[in-house]
Amino acid sequence: MRMRSNLFWALKKLQSISAISRIDHLNHRSSIQSAIATASLSIFRSFSAETQPQLSTDLIKVMEQRLLAIEHRSVCLENIINQPEASPTEYSRANKELRKLRGSMELINELRTKQKEIEGLKSLMAECPEDKDMLDMANDELGQAIDEEKRLQSLLLKSLLPKDDADERGCILEVRAGTGGEEASLFAMDIFKMYERYSQTKGWKFEVVDVTESDLRGYKEASAAISGTDVYGKLKFESGIHRVQRVPVTEKSGRIHTSAVSVAILPQADQVDVQLKNEDLRIDTYRSGGSGGQHANTTNSAVRVTHIPSGMTVSIQDERSQHMNKAKALKVLCAKLYEIERSRIHMSRSKLRSEQIGSGDRSERIRTYNFPQGRVTDHRVGITHHAIDDMMQGENLDIFIDALLLQQEMDAIASFSSTH
């Protein structure tokens, strides 16, 4: 199928082909597929800078309508501003909207100039078909101008696609051992460390928030705060069930076990984002009895924060002061409340949107790590990577992430052209 080969081609550009052995398309995403198909797109896009994106004529038509609407709106707003009788509120409202459109308008103006240039060159070539030198020169310039037009169109398209404001934020990573007992806990630890190393390679700050160890020193639960640029945007697709197939260290007979770990990625938020009031919080310590204060000298400064309206609690114990434990607990709580609010908004959006990847469905099995076969497969993009050890060292995770980002963009384009 065309879609598949396009995705495949784009991925080839992203990383060396040798790493990827299999691309098969997503059966469970047939709705999106058909949405894309009905829009009859031939999307030929990639994130890498050196490739020139190719937008389909249909898509360009859809976009052109949007651009005309923006230009029209911009003119209207200019008129309001230039009207002496406009009220101060009208004026400032118009001014504000105009400022929002400015980025797009600059690109549109550039595009229009380029399009005029193309027209000019075309008519020049039509006027003097005999002058070969002239034709060659004009043709060269035309080629360049068309490339430039495409570049501007692709930039404009990107600016028109819906954006998740949370993408730029840091995130809270939560890893939880699922089915599979001790082996699941050991794998939860491996996964947690994979993200720690991946964050290091990205130059992000990885702060362990809390770890609950299992008997064999695996992680029953672990969380971390990851900060840096576009952390959430890159990691959001990691939410879901990660399945592992391997012979556990605890297994004597050499039988392969299957266990699962769940990963949640939440965008970081602060008290202002979630409008958290102090009255809504109850903070307590669960230190064992006694009079406390000067009576006790303990390094245990664990804190539990309860959000009274929702009943949600977060406990943190690994920091060395109560104050810092509390600060961390609040950070996690805010991220969780923010996520609840986001998913509430998300649910109220169109069906199509909620079916896209990254919708945060944490019960979805997204990836399988098969150690005996040395492979990792992402079930959403159907890509298998054959160097599992590198993957666990936090390398090459980008193979999946870039593919998922590409998928997201294709989905967005599909919904862009089907809804406008």
Added chain:
Amino acid sequence: MKISVIRTYSCNTFPIFHKPKTQSLSLCTRFRRPICSSSLKPKTPLFLRPPNYSATLSDLKKWHDWAKTFSSSIGSSFVDSDNGPDPSLLCRELNWLIEDSLEDHSLIPQLGIQDYSTNVRLRVDIDELYSLWKQRIEERKPFQYIVGCEHWRDLVLSVEEGVFIPRPETELLIDSVSDVVSNNEELRKGLWVDLGTGSGAIAIGIGRILESRGRVIAIDLNPLAASVASFNVQRYGLQNVIEIRQGSWFEPLKDIEIEEKLSGVISNPPYIPSDDIPGLQAEVRTHEPRLALDGGLDGMDDLLYLCNRTASLLKPGGFFAFETNGKKQCKFLVDCLENDNAGSFCNLKIVSDFAGIPRFVTGFHQ
């Protein structure tokens, strides 16, 4: 005067406690020294020492394994005997000891994984690590004295044997000051006093909240505490905001006109009833300075003295907050402030700590 009666009573009935209860006015004059003249040099906390030692990762792991086994061997005996630490808490402390000793923290996750022959740089000799952990378990030496610091709020304060270790509960005193000055610029700009500052925790906490608009004078009778507090103040670059004075309670302020001048008086004075001292957790009983703990027969000696004096020193609208031993002392203090100092204070509040124990009495001068 109420205070002197209690004082005499406690001294007479408990002659066994020979260390002079120096907070009493008559005694403290004897102990008064000129401001911070002490030549006591504070010890450098472990995490600030140069990484002059080295050991292989395998030797460090060997020590770590030994220390973990040692810690586990105590079982619940400390908890049972005096509500002391359990093995899981000790093992967490052990991780922090490694954190403070090791120059390169990124090696911590590798401890026990690979490349045992790698040399690591340490701030303390590996033999010393054995001896330190023995002191922690066998002598019940507080962990904070082992590493020479206490993490308190967002601060890391130097502490050493002889200086009271600030408690997590006390962190809340700073929040109460923060709430008060956040909408009262007048108080923020004024003079604040931290009585019995110890390591300087409260003073530094307040100093950072005042944002160099106000000033803090921190007082401690114990010359070692005063010098450790000075060290901590300097480490946070607050010399221009906080002044450390050595002496008893308000005594070192004699040279300043402070009657009805202070913006705030904050204190965590000794409040443990003398009878409770022998039953305290070993870390506290045998290692922390009794001067900072023993509040006399009912633990109220110093609290009552401070409350009575505070009435005449706070300016109108001035704020005070005191830490107490719990519900009984809080109630007693509020009672006292309402009756004995009738009309001096308003907005009296009992504030609980995070364990739900009524811990602080706060209020404003009329």
